[in-house]
Amino acid sequence: EQIKKGNYDHFMQKEIYEQPESLRTTLRGRLIPGDESKVKGVLLGGLKAHLRTIRRSRRILFIGCGTSFHAALATRPLVEELSEVPVTMEIASDFLDRRAPIYREDTAVFVSQSGETADTLQALEYAKSHGALCVGITNTVGSAISRGTDCGVHINAGCEIGVASTKAYTSQIAVMTMLALAIGEDAISTRARREAIIDGLLDLPGVVKEVLKLDEKMKELAATLMEEQSLLLFGRGYNYATALEGALKVKELALMHSEGILAGEMKHGPLALVDETLPIIVIATRDSTCSKQQSVIQQLQARKGRLIVMCAKGDAAIMCPNGASYVIEVPHIQDCLQPIINIIPLQLLAYHLTVLRGFNVDQPRNLAKSVTTE
Numbered sequence: 001e002q003i004k005k006g007n008y009d010h011f012m013q014k015e016i017y018e019q020p021e022s023l024r025t026t027l028r029g030r031l032i033p034g035d036e037s038k039v040k041g042v043l044l045g046g047l048k049a050h051l052r053t054i055r056r057s058r059r060i061l062f063i064g065c066g067t068s069f070h071a072a073l074a075t076r077p078l079v080e081e082l083s084e085v086p087v088t089m090e091i092a093s094d095f096l097d098r099r100a101p102i103y104r105e106d107t108a109v110f111v112s113q114s115g116e117t118a119d120t121l122q123a124l125e126y127a128k129s130h131g132a133l134c135v136g137i138t139n140t141v142g143s144a145i146s147r148g149t150d151c152g153v154h155i156n157a158g159c160e161i162g163v164a165s166t167k168a169y170t171s172q173i174a175v176m177t178m179l180a181l182a183i184g185e186d187a188i189s190t191r192a193r194r195e196a197i198i199d200g201l202l203d204l205p206g207v208v209k210e211v212l213k214l215d216e217k218m219k220e221l222a223a224t225l226m227e228e229q230s231l232l233l234f235g236r237g238y239n240y241a242t243a244l245e246g247a248l249k250v251k252e253l254a255l256m257h258s259e260g261i262l263a264g265e266m267k268h269g270p271l272a273l274v275d276e277t278l279p280i281i282v283i284a285t286r287d288s289t290c291s292k293q294q295s296v297i298q299q300l301q302a303r304k305g306r307l308i309v310m311c312a313k314g315d316a317a318i319m320c321p322n323g324a325s326y327v328i329e330v331p332h333i334q335d336c337l338q339p340i341i342n343i344i345p346l347q348l349l350a351y352h353l354t355v356l357r358g359f360n361v362d363q364p365r366n367l368a369k370s371v372t373t374e
């Protein structure tokens with residue numbers, strides 16, 4: 001086991017650090033950088049024959065559990081933007097509890113690291129029996145979900161041992177970004193946008209390497225939070241998923257109550273919790289929702305909130321002119337890829353909080369890597 005961990009103390013730590021390489025493997029052979037003879041694009045062999053059907057779907061459903069659900073949520077805005085097909089989000093268990101309506105004209109995308117999660121698998125059987133086109137996004141070749149779907153893409157993140165998913169999450173987002181690009185590849189109006197995203201994907205492993213340098217800072221931040229009872233994370237747009245996923249990492253590993261909140265909902269309840277003691281991470285990196293996050297920061301500051309602001313490098317003075325208790329400055333990348341960068345400091349934060357609080361990093365209590373029963 002020690003050999004497999006290499007120089008790392010835990011599998012989770014190793015898997016966090018593997019992300020530049022796991023993402024490179026996910027992207028390998030799937031990006032066409034473009035030249036005089038070839039248009040910039042993506043190549044997803046497993047989907048090619050079905051892209052026309054997906055484009056013509058009346059609805060796309062993203063179905064998964066836990067971290068896999070969050071990865072799908074992070075890519076929903078881009079899939080809607082490039083496909084112009086409405087995307088609905090379904091947590092597998094809730095989808096089944098409701099026996100939700102689903103039709104032949106729908107495309108259902110099943111996202112699962114293990115490819116064996118019981119609820120996701122049952123949701124797949126249910127969607128199949130209603131005639132929907134079923135697409136699988138998994139990390140496990142030969143898994144029940146990859147065998148049971150009509151077509152799909154493997155994320156190729158490599159084996160993930162830590163119960164808390166890290167590198168699979170970032171690779172799932174990368175694959176689903178490519179899915180959005182593939183669905184939208186016919187549209188002339190979005191060509192420049194798609195090309196910019198492909199350039200961003202080509203740069204991604206390098207930018208991930210850069211954000212990993214925040215490790216020491218996250219350790220410092222963890223030391224200031226280790227005695228806390230609770231941690232809130234506010235996000236919106238592409239980074240609503242980052243808030244949910246960051247909170248999930250903190251609660252499942254560090255056994256600390258943590259909640260990801262859609263910042264647009266702040267005044268509809270969560271604002272009542274704000275005081276000088278409760279730590280709140282506000283994700284305010286650059287995208288179309290940035291100015292709204294700026295105003296969220298101001299409103300939280302007006303209530304003397306204990307703010308930790310995540311913003312793009314160099315933006316601290318603009319995003320929080322009145323200061324914050326801590327600032328996490330991350331490298332900037334295309335808006336739709338920013339969730340891949342933003343989650344990494346939060347993975348590191350959860351990791352250090354867990355070590356400092358003395359809990360089991362790789363095997364959190366009561367949890368299993370793959371949930372194969374209901």
Ligand code: AGP
Binds near residue numbers: 115165252
């Ligand atoms: C992630 O850290 C969790 N351990 C958990 O939420 C996990 O993502 C969920 O059980 C889904 O698993 P899957 O991706 O293998 O389907």
